[in-house]
Amino acid sequence: ESHMKLLGCKGTTGTQESFMKLFKDEEKVKQIDGKIAEKMGFDKVFGVSGQTYTRKVDSRVLNVLASIAESASKFANDMRLLQHEKELEEPFEKSQIGSSAMAYKRNPMRSERINSLSRHVIALKMDPSITAATQWLERTLDDSANKRICIPEAFLAVDSILILYGNISKNIVVYENVIRTNLMQELPFMATEEILMNAVLKGGDRQELHEKIRVHSMEAAKQVKQFGKPNDLIERIEKDESFGLTKEEIEKALNPSNLCGRAPHQVEEYIENTVNPVIQKYEDLIKDINVEVKV
Structure with a gap:
């Protein structure tokens, strides 16, 4: 159901006084609003207004547009971070110039543009809010x-944001081998909770083992960060007899599939129960949208 209403035909002060003089029939005057709203594609009108509709409407509209910009900007930020890690990459045309200064670079220009435009829309949100708050009397x-x-600027900017958003989403490049490499480098740290739980189940003291993992983790991180050495956290834990775990038991905890909980099914359920119904509802509106970007 639409929340948008038409002002209707209320006259210069909102009282419909001139129409009352013209028609001399209150029922007819009341019907005017409904007929005009229907003609304009609305099913509701404001019951009470001044010469114009309340400027809260403009504020609400900009809030919706700014909310779209916020979500898009968050996506673009994450995209830029993951492209920096070489795990994901936004589409890159054959003749596209990634950087005017450094020929080897492939800057995420689409994501950067989303961030730039989103910032503008979010800033524009303040305009109608202040206007609504500072109107005098009616x-x-x-x-x-x-x-x-x-x-107009907010609508035009969000239109551009959504085109860029769609273009990236449709053509995103995923580098699975890089993701796997990065995951395996961090996996020893990620598996510490699983190792701790297994050690406690075999009779270990949780507080004592938690402190040992903290100390071992700090030292392993030091070796990686300060000396550029491999992550040796697992070797340190294997040598610490207080954990009471065999090498096989510790290595079993390093299986990534044992550390993701319900994540795979959560994604499938979210797509099926949340995303797909929205796509189906608006299929006629989005099926012919062109999200091509020329660079």
Whole structure:
């Protein structure tokens, strides 16, 4: 159900006084609003207004657009971070120039543009909020010039954001081998909770073992960060007899599939129960959208 309403035909002060003089029939005047709303594609009108609809409407509209920008910007930030790690990459055209200064670079220009435009939309959100908050009595005329700038700019910017968003999502490149390499480098740290639980189940003292893992982890991280050596956390734990675990038991904890809980099924369920219904509901609106970006 739509939350948007039409102002209707209320006259210069919102009282419909001129229409009452014209038609001399209150029922007819009341019907005017409904007929005009239907003609304009609305099913509701404001029951009470001044010459204009409440400027809270503009504020709500910008809040929705800014919310889209917030989500898109978060996606673009994550995309840029993961591209920096060489795990994901946004599409890159054959003749695209990644950097005007450094020929070897492949800058995530689409994601950077989403961030830039999103920042502008989020900043625009303040305009109608301040306007709505500072209107005098039923309405003052300091809203018009501001609205004619911030509302169109917000819609145009979000339109561009969504085109870029769709283009990246449709053509995203995933480097599974890099992801696997990065995962395996961090896996010893990620597996410490599993190792701790297994050691406790075999009779170990949780507080004591937790402190030992903390100390071993700090030293292993030091070897990696300061000396560029491999992560030797597992070797340290294997040599520590207080854990009471065999080498095989410790290595079993290093299986990534044992550390992801319900994540695979959660993703499948989310797509099936949340994403797909929305896509199906708006299929007619999105099926012909062009998300090609020329660079």
